[in-house]
Amino acid sequence: MAEWFSNLALFPKIYWSIAIIGSLIFIISMILTFAGSDSDDLSTDSEIDADTGVGFQFITFKNLVGFFTIFGWSGIACIDAQLSQPITIIISVVCGLIMMTIMAAMFYYMRKLNDSGTLDFKNAINAVGEVYLTIGAKRSKIGKAHVRVQGALRELEALTDSETDLKSGSVIKVKNVTENGILIVELLNK
Structure with missing residues (x-):
């Protein structure tokens, strides 16, 4: 060699x-x-x-x-x-x-391709989901909802301005998000 x-x-x-x-x-x-x-x-x-x-x-x-x-x-x-x-x-x-x-x-x-994975709650606005734990009427009690945000199904805290409680299983739509990440939802009209 x-x-x-x-x-x-x-x-x-x-x-x-x-x-x-x-x-x-x-x-x-x-x-x-x-x-x-x-x-x-x-x-x-x-x-x-x-x-x-x-x-x-x-x-x-x-x-x-x-x-x-x-x-x-x-x-x-x-x-x-x-x-x-x-x-x-x-x-x-x-x-x-x-x-x-x-x-x-x-x-x-x-x-x-890297993704930080940080949840941006603003991405939940207009998302459709389902009530998991009853949400109290007129923001009286925080409940939980399952909503798909950023490609993943998440369980998030939610409030409503509705006149009646939103029971478990109700289909909801996210109207807004508070500064601390609580969803403001409404019953989705069918």
Whole structure:
């Protein structure tokens, strides 16, 4: 192996070195990622991310590793295809930049999939639900209602301005929400 490498010309040696080193770092990075020791989370980026929601990041450690790995291997493929050195450099740089773009876009869209899970009670307005525990007439007694909010069925406290109590099983509609998250509901007319 060492003899084969020493017999290579300088140009292929550079590409083989970049490809091998990039691939080793890529493999180590993947192992650490799956083991739970993701190197990007150890940087200050996580503080910025939590505070301001940093968006599309083109130059990151993982993107650079991807660039050099693809740069090296595409350069080796061009050398094996006996392309000229300038064409090999151009193709390998373009392939590396395409890889960086793909990885940056992939991580950007994966971050957008995060959801805080915080319930915004305003999203319950106009939702239809069912009374679970009797709600007292004219806001006399807090009851409970099952209402689908933000894609999940939730059991929330409710009041009504109705003249009569809303009994368990009644179909209701949310009119408003108080500042402390109590639903103001009315009987849904059938």
